[in-house]
Amino acid sequence: MTKLAIATALAIAFACSIAHADTAQSYQINIAHTGSIAFKRGFAPPLKRRWVRNLGGSISYPVIANGIAYVTVGNDYGYGSQIYALNIKTGETVWQRLIDSIYRWSNAAYDNGQIFVVDFDGVVEALSAESGALNWWSYPHDGQNTFSSPPTATNGQLFVGGSGTGGTLYAMAESDGTPEWTQTVENGDNSAPTIGDGGVYVTYPGQYYKFDPATGALIWRYNGGIEGGGGRTSPYFGRQLYARDGLSNIILDADTGRATGTFSTTPIPAFFKNASGKSDMLELTNNQLYCVDVHSGNVIWSFVGDHKLSTAPIVINGIVVEGSGSGELYLLDGTTGSVLWSTNVGAPIPAPDEQNIFQQPLTGLGAGDNTLVVPAGSQISAYVPQRNRHR
Amino acid sequence: MRRSLNALAGVILGILSVASAGRAADDATAYQINPAHDGSIALSGGFTPPLTRAWVQNLHGSVSYPVIANGLVFVNVGNNGVRYGSHFYALRLNTGEIVWRKKIRGSYYWSATAYENGKVFVVNADGVVRAFTADDAGLVVWMRRLPCLGGTATSAPTALNGYLYVACETRGVYALREDNGHIRWNSPITVQESSPTLGDGGLYITDSGLYFKLDPTNGTTLWLDGGVDTNVGENSVYFDKHLYLRDELKGGDFVLDAGTGAIVAPAAFLQSPAFYQDADGNQYEYAVIDANLYAVSVKTGTVLWSVLAKKTDYLVTAPIVVNGLVVVGSASGKLYLLDGKTGALLWKDKVHGRFDGDSGTLTGLGAGDGMLLVPSGAILTAYTPSVPGRKR
Numbered sequence: 103m104t105k106l107a108i109a110t111a112l113a114i115a116f117a118c119s120i121a122h123a124d125t126a127q128s129y130q131i132n133i134a135h136t137g138s139i140a141f142k143r144g145f146a147p148p149l150k151r152r153w154v155r156n157l158g159g160s161i162s163y164p165v166i167a168n169g170i171a172y173v174t175v176g177n178d179y180g181y182g183s184q185i186y187a188l189n190i191k192t193g194e195t196v197w198q199r200l201i202d203s204i205y206r207w208s209n210a211a212y213d214n215g216q217i218f219v220v221d222f223d224g225v226v227e228a229l230s231a232e233s234g235a236l237n238w239w240s241y242p243h244d245g246q247n248t249f250s251s252p253p254t255a256t257n258g259q260l261f262v263g264g265s266g267t268g269g270t271l272y273a274m275a276e277s278d279g280t281p282e283w284t285q286t287v288e289n290g291d292n293s294a295p296t297i298g299d300g301g302v303y304v305t306y307p308g309q310y311y312k313f314d315p316a317t318g319a320l321i322w323r324y325n326g327g328i329e330g331g332g333g334r335t336s337p338y339f340g341r342q343l344y345a346r347d348g349l350s351n352i353i354l355d356a357d358t359g360r361a362t363g364t365f366s367t368t369p370i371p372a373f374f375k376n377a378s379g380k381s382d383m384l385e386l387t388n389n390q391l392y393c394v395d396v397h398s399g400n401v402i403w404s405f406v407g408d409h410k411l412s413t414a415p416i417v418i419n420g421i422v423v424e425g426s427g428s429g430e431l432y433l434l435d436g437t438t439g440s441v442l443w444s445t446n447v448g449a450p451i452p453a454p455d456e457q458n459i460f461q462q463p464l465t466g467l468g469a470g471d472n473t474l475v476v477p478a479g480s481q482i483s484a485y486v487p488q489r490n491r492h493r
Numbered sequence: 494m495r496r497s498l499n500a501l502a503g504v505i506l507g508i509l510s511v512a513s514a515g516r517a518a519d520d521a522t523a524y525q526i527n528p529a530h531d532g533s534i535a536l537s538g539g540f541t542p543p544l545t546r547a548w549v550q551n552l553h554g555s556v557s558y559p560v561i562a563n564g565l566v567f568v569n570v571g572n573n574g575v576r577y578g579s580h581f582y583a584l585r586l587n588t589g590e591i592v593w594r595k596k597i598r599g600s601y602y603w604s605a606t607a608y609e610n611g612k613v614f615v616v617n618a619d620g621v622v623r624a625f626t627a628d629d630a631g632l633v634v635w636m637r638r639l640p641c642l643g644g645t646a647t648s649a650p651t652a653l654n655g656y657l658y659v660a661c662e663t664r665g666v667y668a669l670r671e672d673n674g675h676i677r678w679n680s681p682i683t684v685q686e687s688s689p690t691l692g693d694g695g696l697y698i699t700d701s702g703l704y705f706k707l708d709p710t711n712g713t714t715l716w717l718d719g720g721v722d723t724n725v726g727e728n729s730v731y732f733d734k735h736l737y738l739r740d741e742l743k744g745g746d747f748v749l750d751a752g753t754g755a756i757v758a759p760a761a762f763l764q765s766p767a768f769y770q771d772a773d774g775n776q777y778e779y780a781v782i783d784a785n786l787y788a789v790s791v792k793t794g795t796v797l798w799s800v801l802a803k804k805t806d807y808l809v810t811a812p813i814v815v816n817g818l819v820v821v822g823s824a825s826g827k828l829y830l831l832d833g834k835t836g837a838l839l840w841k842d843k844v845h846g847r848f849d850g851d852s853g854t855l856t857g858l859g860a861g862d863g864m865l866l867v868p869s870g871a872i873l874t875a876y877t878p879s880v881p882g883r884k885r
Contacts, residue, residue: 158801159783177783179807182761184796198796200782200789202745202761223745225759234795239759 126166126470127212129252130370130414133297134338137372137384137416141472145419147433147443149474149485153193154448157186160462161477163252163454165212166470167231170196172217173482174463176206183208183463185219187234190471193484197234201227205460209294213255213276222460224249224264228279240279246270250332250459251304252294259315261302265290271304271311273318283318287311291332292348292456298338299356306333307347312359322359326350334456339373340381340396346370348457363399369414369454376402377420377437384415384422391415391424393439403439407432412453416467423467423474425451431476431485445485449478521561521861522608524649525765525811528691529731532767532779532813536878538863540816542830542840544876547864548589549845552582555854556868558649560608561861563627565592567613568873571602571854579604579854581615581623583631586862589875593631597623602853605688609652610671620646620661624674635674640664649688649728649855651696656709658689658696666698668712678712680705692731693751699729699738706736706754716754732768733776733791758794764811765857769833771817777833779812779819786812786821788836798836800829809848815860822848822858826869846870 130137162174171188183206187196201208203221210219216237217229224242229235242249242264251263255276262272269290273282288309296303301312301321308326313319324345334346343354344365353363365371367385373396376382381396389412391405405411405424413425421442422434427450433443454466468475474485518537525532554570561567564587570580579602581595597604599617607614612634613627620641624634639646641661648660656677657669665681666689682698682705690697695706695715706715729738736749737760746760762780768791769777776791784807786800802808802823810822818839819831826847830840846869859866865876 158785179784179802180782182783198799199794200761200780200787200796202759202782204745221745225745227759233793235793236758241759 124166124471125212126164126468127256128165128254129163129209129294129335129464129466130337130372131416131469133254133256135294135296135335135370136337136339136374137370137414138374139417139469140419141469143472144487145421145472146487146489147421148488149433149443149445150488151445152191152473152484152486154481154483155188155193156481159183159480160206161465161480161482162209162463163466164468164470164475164477164482165210165217166190166468166473166475167212169471170231171468171470171473171475171484172210172212172231173477174201174208174210174219175480176462178480181205183221185210185217185229187217187231188482190473190475190484199229199234207250207459207463209252209463211253211255211260213260214258216255216276218253218255218260218276220249220251220253220262222249223247226253226260226262226274226279228260228276238279240274242270242272244270244284246290248291250291252335252464254295254297254302256297257315261295261315263287263290263293263295263304269306271295271302271313273302273315285311285313285318285320288329289331292335292459293333294335296336296338296343298343299341301356303336303338303343304333305336305343305345305347307331307349310336310343310345310347310354310359312343312356324352324354324359324361332457335370337370337373339383344371344383365394372415372417372422374417374420374436382436384417386411386413386415386424391422393422393436405432405434405439413451414454414466416469418469418474423469425467425476425478427451427453429478447476447478447481447483449481451476451478519862520608521559521859523560523651524558524605524688524728524855525730525767525857526813526859526861528651528653530688530690530728530765531730531732532765532811533769534813534860535816536860536863539878540818540860541879542818544830544840544842544865544878546842547587547875547877550584550589550591550873551871552873553871554580555602556856556871556873557605557854558857559859559866559868559873560606560613561586561859561864561866562608562613563611564862565627566866566873566875567606567608567627568868569597569604569606569615569854570871571604573602573853577601579617581606581625583627584873586864586875589873592629595623595625595631603647603855605649605855607650607652607657609657610655612671614650614652614657614671616646616650616659618646620659622650622657622659622669622674624671637669637674639667651689651691653691654709658691658709660687660689660698666696666707666712668709680707680712680714688728690729690731690736692736693734695751697729697731697736697751699727699736704729704738704749704754706751718749718754718756728765730765730768733770737762737766767812767814767819769814769817771834779814779833781808781810781812781821784808786819786831788819788833800831800836811857813858813860815865820858820860820865822867822869824848828867842876844869844872844874846872
């Protein structure tokens with residue numbers, strides 16, 4: 103390899119790393135689904151609402167890249183959904199596409215300039231993130247007919263889960279949708295593939311898997327002795343997989359698949375390193391938010407808010423963001439749990455429903471491009487710091 | 494020599510009369526206006542809003558999509574709630590006067606119509622096909638019963654280039670000679686509720702899970718896709734070398750390359766979409782989905798503009814495009830005329846009745862011979878455009 107080629111490769115790698123720094127590319131912001139992001143320009147309250155829109159149907163978690171927030175929106179009257187690309191600064195529609203499928207579920211992921219949308223029927227569309235033009239599309243050829251897992255895209259590969267007759271995890275090329283491998287799983291629903299530690303993970307009731315992303319080879323399988331029903335999305339953090347399946351929450355060693363502990367949460371937890379460099383997990387249980395030391399399991403602080411806390415938490419530059427069913431939006435100090443700022447977004451902020459996905463896309467808070475994006479039913483709001491301060 | 498000249502003159506006159514009695518540019522000859530079912534028409538006299546209500550007729554049954562030719566409008570009217578069967582009407586386009594009415598006996602309330610070459614063709618659910626002269630006389634030219642063998646014919650017919658294409662649930666697609674009703678060919682493809690679509694030298698049959706392109710001259714299969722006939726089909730649309738169809742087996746609406754049958758893109762439309770190409774070559778798809786109207790760029794698939802329904806009302810009709818203006822109706826009976834490029838509202842009206850498309854009669858908006866025809870339940874309303882330069 104010539105020096106020029108090496109320099110070019112390094113420049114591209116650097117550019118990619120820069121491009122990803124403020125990008126929210128999946129459910130719970132990143133491909134590990136940790137719900138954590140660090141804005142380069144800092145993030146400090148008070149916030150101001152930059153824009154608010156009503157898109158006429160239930161709004162998904164946002165995917166944010168290159169100045170655009172992408173959301174899927176369930177149709178209000180009939181079946182089907184739509185994807186909107188919204189200018190992150192103004193909320194204006196940059197482009198919009200119709201997604202035809204039975205029911206109202208579809209969800210999206212971003213990588214390398216493309217938005218990938220999966221609908222309930224299993225139709226995958228790869229769209230130009232800039233223009234919305236269809237680059238390629240595919241549908242399952244193996245008879246699976248129920249798709250309810252948000253997609254995950256990284257490193258040139260797109261991972262999609264489907265079910266119908268048993269379940270299948272699909273890996274396809276981001277560039278053209280070429281199938282790379284498939285793996286049979288039990289049973290394919292409601293689990294966005296998770297990336298971490300050289301593996302792709304999916305978790306269904308009693309059945310957790312780690313596959314080699316490159317080949318699809320099974321690295322390990324945790325068999326809890328049961329199977330059936332829809333799973334949940336499991337975050338990867340600190341060489342551990344926090345496996346959720348709707349029945350239990352088990353911490354697994356990501357290398358071996360051995361159970362190392364349990365945790366307690368309803369929506370997907372978030373993870374971050376606190377001001378002292380220790381790793382913390384944010385769990386929402388019975389509408390109360392707990393910050394737990396990952397290593398000791400000790401509760402560091404808890405927050406009850408208006409007693410209606412609902413959302414899966416996210417963390418921006420060490421500041422915890424949590425929403426409630428009464429529309430309250432809280433920013434909490436990640437170290438102490440004290441309220442730094444709050445507002446009411448004007449509509450109930452629903453809990454993510456990872457199970458009953460027929461009626462709406464999977465929703466959640468999102469952050470990227472120095473902006474906090476808050477879907478609340480059919481309303482979506484964007485918040486930015488009143489003044490950018492580095493923390 | 495004189496006899497030869499007279500014979501030659503007769504031949505020329507015959508050719509001219511056939512040509513003039515064939516499909517004129519302003520005719521609406523099939524469901525969604527034309528054999529491609531693309532819902533688009535260019536009226537030679539222009540189509541400028543505001544529109545004026547020319548006449549209203551109550552036909553006391555569910556009124557079908559209109560077929561418009563020779564200064565007449567033809568509709569099927571189901572005898573809903575009375576007795577099985579329907580009636581076939583010819584109305585004067587300018588006045589709404591009923592010129593003639595034919596009783597169409599048979600099972601259910603369904604019948605449907607197509608027009609070409611001076612004849613209107615009516616098919617009922619039993620597969621009985623009738624040809625009438627499309628004039629003030631309404632004479633029966635021929636009648637024949639297709640061997641549907643207990644099944645039903647529930648696909649609107651299509652007529653083009655001297656042949657009438659009729660689909661039968663149990664015995665497939667028939668091509669009948671328009672002049673005498675003789676069967677030219679039969680292709681044993683079971684079809685329900687999917688009107689044969691014509692375009693790019695092919696005849697398209699789209700049942701859910703199974704779709705074909707046939708040679709319209711001999712019924713030879715040019716391509717087929719799908720493989721499992723699972724359900725009732727839906728009307729497909731041909732536009733610019735592509736076929737737009739719904740396939741529930743594959744999970745929704747798709748765009749096919751009309752030449753090869755290959756699926757080239759997913760799509761979204763609840764009812765038959767309408768298409769339009771402007772003078773600059775820009776191509777638009779108009780689709781009613783989820784009670785809203787969307788204009789989609791055919792090139793990119795992105796939404797160009799949308800008209801969102803109010804919470805108390807729903808856009809429900811399949812849209813049509815008249816001279817680049819989109820016509821669509823809402824459940825409560827509101828009729829909208831929109832700029833096809835921008836979605837700007839140009840004119841609206843409230844018709845008598847409601848646009849309720851689930852009456853057993855295939856209905857839809859229509860336009861032809863300088864008029865807009867709007868069925869709404871049992872009511873048929875005709876509108877005329879403004880005359881440029883004339884003050885209202």
